[in-house]
Amino acid sequence: MSWAQIIPLIFMGLLGFALFVYVVLDGFDLGVGMLMHRANTEERNTMVASIGPFWDANETWLVLGIGILLIAFPKANSIILGNLYIPVAFMLIGLIMRGVAFDFRVKARLEHQLGWNYVFIIGSGLASATQGWMLGRYVTGFAEGWQFTLFALAIALAVPATYTLLGACWLLLKTEGELQAKATRWAKIAWVPVVLGMILISLATPWVSTVVRDRWFALPQIIGLLPIPLATGAALIALRWILNSPRVRADLCWLPFVLLIGSLVMGALGLAYSLYPYAVIGQMTVWDAASSTEALNVILIGAAVAIPAIFGYTIFAFWVFRGKVRELTYG
């Protein structure tokens, strides 16, 4: 393979990586947002405090992801965003509602604060559901038909469930006492639709997409690929099992979050394998969609320097706010 063929793959990898980091990081704070409708005022404040210092940087990964799509794969970007015009708009409205409610909910006059809480909750739900819908549409290559609509709808429910579980696991890690006990219960409830959703999607994806079917169900690949579903299943079962242990509210409070991220990594690998080498499944490969090699070279140099630096100060920020959540005050 020549460099001109390799560099689009590097950027596809970066794109997938940015979107994966986005799903994990903004996933937990969108999940915390959706869970807020089950919490009382004091718990809501603690929940927002647990994500307050991070949400902004978390959302930047979405900007990086969409930026790479726009910059490195302009032709795929036109097709994808052209097909997703309306759901993108709804997602943006959701992200706008949520992002501003973060600040308005404590600064507005008292009688408006309750309203901003609902804006926060609804915005989180809307952003999560539209992301699921878009994923569903994208995976099927924007095919038309009732079964594809049904499929996209199923993912539009599965993604918020996954984010909710992520959010509950995050709260297990970051909170104590009554709220932590609630988070354990929330995690148990959210676990069921997450598992159902994953099974459904694993069955439905090859059913709605011949490309994916041919890719997975052929010897000898299927043997090499088996570890992916097996590891996902094992991680999810371990997660559910550990939720029953009292240690999940003590020294193992980090474990459910890590196990869930592990299963998401497996899911992402499976998805990457299904899609490769397409930028738009069945229509356009990454090489057809890519920008010129020299432009990609220029960005790659920057990315090679900037991304380790981003990692460095992201870890620094998470380290500064390590441990159980404390109340937030500007100082």
Place this chain on the structure above:
Amino acid sequence: MDALILSRIQFALNMSFHILFPTISIALCWVLLFFRHRWVKTREQSWLTAYRFWTKVFALTFALGVVSGITMSFQFGTNWPGYMERVGNIAGPLLGYEVLTAFFLEATFLGVMLFGHNRVSERVHLFATFMVAFGTTLSAFWILALNSWMQTPQGYWVDPQGIYHVASWIEVIFNPSFPYRFVHMVTASFLTVAFLLCGLSAWQVIKKTADEATPKVLKTGLILAAILIPIQIFVGDQHGLNTLHHQPEKIAAIEGIWHTEKGAPLLAFAWPNKDTQTNDYAIEIPKGASLILTHELNGELKGLNEFEVHPPVAPLFFGFRIMVAVGMLMLAASWFGVYQLRRTKGDVLKFPRYFLYGLASMTFAGWLATLAGWYVTEIGRQPWIVHGLIKLSEIVTHTPPANIAFTLTMYVVVYLALIISYVGVLKYMAEHPKKTEAEPTAESGEAIAIVANEAIDSTSGEQK
């Protein structure tokens, strides 16, 4: 209406809404760094109070800037897909570098800056604040480099498919209008913040909610504005000369010059008439435009008749005059304010009532001038997306117009609600400066300890 006009309206709406918030956050963060630094140096409680209050304003502004910025990044793809296909090799790396070098920097350190004050040392906190300020400015650098390139493109070559490639990055980034545009925008940001500081502080004095920080904030705002506004007028003039050189049709539209003439008058007011190609009801200063733009009384200025395509005249003509008028008002207000500071020896409570009301009414004067200025420069590029090279109609989406009409309506409603909320909350905060804490205090033990420490610190500070 077709997709082109709807997309243009939607983009203009998104841009106008978005620009309001970076215009504040770019400079406000440097002002916060100044407040925080004063607190560290002097231990005067008032600097910390000022820092706390304006941090809330900053956090709110930043959040609105982030969410509307994400919308902007999607707009390129949803409404102008041809843009990246044609000039992606140039615009892509510039936008990419903005995200990689600036966005993550400001967003990540923002958390530490806002909430990390009792988790990190004072030095690290100052560093985090500096990184946020640096990040916002760096962000402006990349965006203005790209915007300026679209106005005065150079350093590129075009292949037979009409795709643009980079010949020299130095020439692309440091294109002829970039230095003027960058300095003009950053200065505009500082002026906007200066009048925001003055306006909210004046409102606090009027509403009798002023605290120990108010005089310091008002003084900072007035002095900042008084120093910067003459500089801004000079920079703006230089920017105008640069535009005359590279985009003469824009200047012709701004000055309402329909036909090439020598000794062109400066129009203080007029009603440009598209049909007759003349200006009705003109109040003019003879030879003024020629004098300003060519530094000769009878200098020749090219008229719109010389250009095959040119921007619409009325929005540029009026936009420019609104910007200049607000600038003049800023000059008068800030210099009069400095005189008042001397007269009252810095006691802002003794400022004349009419002047306080005047400052309060100018709280968002910077927004007005900045928006007017951006309209002049961006509408002035029409019908081009890249001046002289690519027209907007070549890059627009094929999305059904009904979809765009739907999203446009949605954005109008949401943005209207947000702008009302934003201004409303700022007003509420100014009227209740002590009540609006960052988060309601659930467990106040720690907070009380901090307050007590600060009280001790501030008294010991005063004793020194």
